[in-house]
Amino acid sequence: xxxxxxxxxxxxxxxxxxxxxxxxxxxxxxxxxxxxxxxxxxxxxxxxxxxxxxxxxxxxxxxxxxxxxxxxxxxxxxxxxxxxxxxxxxxxxxxxxxxxxxxxxxxxxxxxxxxxxxxxxxxxxxxxxxxxxxxxxxxxxxxxxxxxxxxxxxxxxxxxxxxxxxxxxxxxxxxxxxxxxxxxxxxxxxxxxxxxxxxxxxxxxxxxxxxxxxxxxxxxxxxxxxxxxxxxxxxxxxxxxxxxxxxxxxxxxxxxxxxxxxxxxxxxxxxxxxxxxxxxxxxxxxxxxxxxxxxxxxxxxxxxxxxxxxxxxxx
Amino acid sequence: xxxxxxxxxxxxxxxxxxxxxxxxxxxxxxxxxxxxxxxxxxxxxxxxxxxxxxxxxxxxxxxxxxxxxxxxxxxxxxxxxxxxxxxxxxxxxxxxxxxxxxxxxxxxxxxxxxxxxxxxxxxxxxxxxxxxxxxxxxxxxxxxxxxxxxxxxxxxxxxxxxxxxxxxxxxxxxxxxxxxxxxxxxxxxxxxxxxxxxxxxxxxxxxxxxxxxxxxxxxxxxxxxxxxxxxxxxxxxxxxxxxxxxxxxxxxxxxxxxxxxxxxxxxxxxxxxxxxxxxxxxxxxxxxxxxxxxxxxxxxxxxxxxxxxxxxxxxxxxxxxxxxxxxxxxxxxxxxxxxx
Numbered sequence: 299x300x301x302x303x304x305x306x307x308x309x310x311x312x313x314x315x316x317x318x319x320x321x322x323x324x325x326x327x328x329x330x331x332x333x334x335x336x337x338x339x340x341x342x343x344x345x346x347x348x349x350x351x352x353x354x355x356x357x358x359x360x361x362x363x364x365x366x367x368x369x370x371x372x373x374x375x376x377x378x379x380x381x382x383x384x385x386x387x388x389x390x391x392x393x394x395x396x397x398x399x400x401x402x403x404x405x406x407x408x409x410x411x412x413x414x415x416x417x418x419x420x421x422x423x424x425x426x427x428x429x430x431x432x433x434x435x436x437x438x439x440x441x442x443x444x445x446x447x448x449x450x451x452x453x454x455x456x457x458x459x460x461x462x463x464x465x466x467x468x469x470x471x472x473x474x475x476x477x478x479x480x481x482x483x484x485x486x487x488x489x490x491x492x493x494x495x496x497x498x499x500x501x502x503x504x505x506x507x508x509x510x511x512x513x514x515x516x517x518x519x520x521x522x523x524x525x526x527x528x529x530x531x532x533x534x535x536x537x538x539x540x541x542x543x544x545x546x547x548x549x550x551x552x553x554x555x556x557x558x559x560x561x562x563x564x565x566x567x568x569x570x571x572x573x574x575x576x577x578x579x580x581x582x583x584x585x586x587x588x589x590x591x592x593x594x595x596x597x598x599x600x601x602x603x604x605x606x607x608x609x610x611x612x613x
Numbered sequence: 614x615x616x617x618x619x620x621x622x623x624x625x626x627x628x629x630x631x632x633x634x635x636x637x638x639x640x641x642x643x644x645x646x647x648x649x650x651x652x653x654x655x656x657x658x659x660x661x662x663x664x665x666x667x668x669x670x671x672x673x674x675x676x677x678x679x680x681x682x683x684x685x686x687x688x689x690x691x692x693x694x695x696x697x698x699x700x701x702x703x704x705x706x707x708x709x710x711x712x713x714x715x716x717x718x719x720x721x722x723x724x725x726x727x728x729x730x731x732x733x734x735x736x737x738x739x740x741x742x743x744x745x746x747x748x749x750x751x752x753x754x755x756x757x758x759x760x761x762x763x764x765x766x767x768x769x770x771x772x773x774x775x776x777x778x779x780x781x782x783x784x785x786x787x788x789x790x791x792x793x794x795x796x797x798x799x800x801x802x803x804x805x806x807x808x809x810x811x812x813x814x815x816x817x818x819x820x821x822x823x824x825x826x827x828x829x830x831x832x833x834x835x836x837x838x839x840x841x842x843x844x845x846x847x848x849x850x851x852x853x854x855x856x857x858x859x860x861x862x863x864x865x866x867x868x869x870x871x872x873x874x875x876x877x878x879x880x881x882x883x884x885x886x887x888x889x890x891x892x893x894x895x896x897x898x899x900x901x902x903x904x905x906x907x908x909x910x911x912x913x914x915x916x917x918x919x920x921x922x923x924x925x926x927x928x929x930x931x932x933x934x935x936x937x938x939x940x941x942x943x944x945x946x947x948x949x950x951x952x953x
Contacts, residue, residue, distance in 0.1 A: 447876040567877075
């Protein structure tokens with residue numbers, strides 16, 4: 299049957315021409331009108347939800363604008379090279395705090411990245427459904443919601459009390475506890491997302507599971523793993539609570555008396571906390587600058603992580 | 614066929630040894646990370662045992678904290694932790710779920726599409742992608758709220774929120790002071806500024822997890838509701854939210870766990886006053902803030918007491934987090950069942 303035949307067919311007749319099939323239908327009732335309650339309620343709820351979502355974003359912009367306004371004024375090179383000022387002193391900076399944050403986050407990364415990735419390899423590849431895998435996953439989930447201050451309490455109990463002093467090492471250990479779950483869970487996810495055919499091809503060529511892991515799984519999953527690492531680093535850099543009584547604070551450079559990780563160490567986050575409640579204008583200003591630097595650090599790390607995640611290969 | 618260059622061959626002996634060694638290493642590291650979690654919990658518990666023996670359960674209901682006389686009680690802190698967390702959860706849930714609905718139901722994309730359609734640009738090669746792009750940007754902005762460190766929120770609360778709300782709070786106290794909620798004036802740090810900042814901090818958690826739950830509602834349910842003539846909001850309220858309800862509850866409980874354990878914003882904004890009050894404007898204290906303020910200068914003999922307080926916090930958050938995780942797990946299992 300071609301199109302011409304269809305066009306020539308007479309229009310379909312109703313079976314019972316004497317009955318109007320639309321008799322009971324109130325057509326105006328079917329039109330969308332704001333005078334009807336259900337339409338009106340819908341419109342009201344839509345506007346309400348839109349307004350609330352916009353309101354949820356107000357704090358974000360308020361924080362960012364305040365940081366740029368109050369922190370941007372004092373931003374200069376001296377901030378990065380000088381030491382924190384005494385209460386009535388003018389000027390000063392927090393170079394030691396930036397360095398301290400970087401050192402402690404790097405130390406935490408050195409612990410948590412190998413531990414996290416190898417655990418994730420076990421989870422995703424070696425024995426995905428064993429009881430141990432379940433336990434690792436459960437532990438990681440518990441740590442995700444673990445209050446950050448308790449990580450500090452733990453490091454205090456194990457390291458500060460035992461070795462008799464506040465140190466960058468204790469701070470780094472506390473931070474590594476907070477980085478671990480993010481790294482394990484994202485690394486497992488991204489290793490699992492490697493297409494099965496790639497893994498099977500590798501095994502089919504006679505590669506051992508280890509070779510498959512190193513030459514196929516990890517390189518393919520690398521963008522996702524790096525995203526997880528970047529998110530964990532960003533979180534650790536901004537954490538204050540675990541550092542308060544593990545690394546404490548220091549007004550001096552960490553390499554002042556020879557490079558020694560076993561001494562109280564400054565960090566940006568603790569500097570903000572200490573200076574925020576000071577009555578001295580100069581220190582409060584520095585707290586704002588430090589907050590600006592910290593947020594920039596965290597946001598840039600986050601953005602790098604997101605850039606990696608766009609390169610993840612998926613099935 | 615020995616003369617063909619083999620691109621595939623069985624592993625050599627040394628490769629097998631490396632393989633076994635690496636697998637053992639992964640196995641060991643997996644054990645290590647489990648043991649570490651267990652060790653963290655046990656360590657805090659073990660350090661708290663001496664203080665538990667000394668002060669017993671009376672520690673949980675005592676109301677004084679005085680290192681000089683050796684009297685310790687954390688009832689005001691437990692009250693403050695639960696009170697601020699519940700209030701923050703109330704505000705955070707309302708806004709967080711609203712944002713999740715807004716993000717999952719394509720409100721923004723539709724609005725942008727309508728605007729483009731008004732200019733007849735909806736199929737423009739570049740602008741046509743705008744609706745989806747805007748949705749993604751908005752989702753990232755909400756998630757950005759979670760990226761800002763809590764100490765920065767604390768700083769912002771001190772210098773922006775407190776001056777902003779203080780006139781309104783004191784006016785409420787003046788006019789409606791007979792209501793217990795408004796029974797004191799806001800002199801500086803207090804419950805309300807802490808609750809506002811806490812609500813902002815837990816909102817991204819609620820939004821992200823609730824949005825996942827809303828998005829994973831099977832499309833056929835939505836289509837069926839539309840097919841029966843339901844409006845968009847009738848579908849949302851009567852079909853989508855009930856189906857995703859468990860996921861939303863899980864999100865709220867996990868956010869509650871976050872709020873209970875949040876330290877810095879509260880240590881800076883809650884006022885650190887050892888008192889029990891229902892007034893929104895009175896200073897209070899929380900367990901995490903107590904730890905943050907007392908640990909740095911604690912004498913050796915008082916560390917045990919703080920460890921006891923830490924153990925109480927650990928027990929509360931652990932309970933809440935496990936409950937949230939279990940509910941989410943069951944929610945996604947039910948969701949899987951619905952798809953089949």
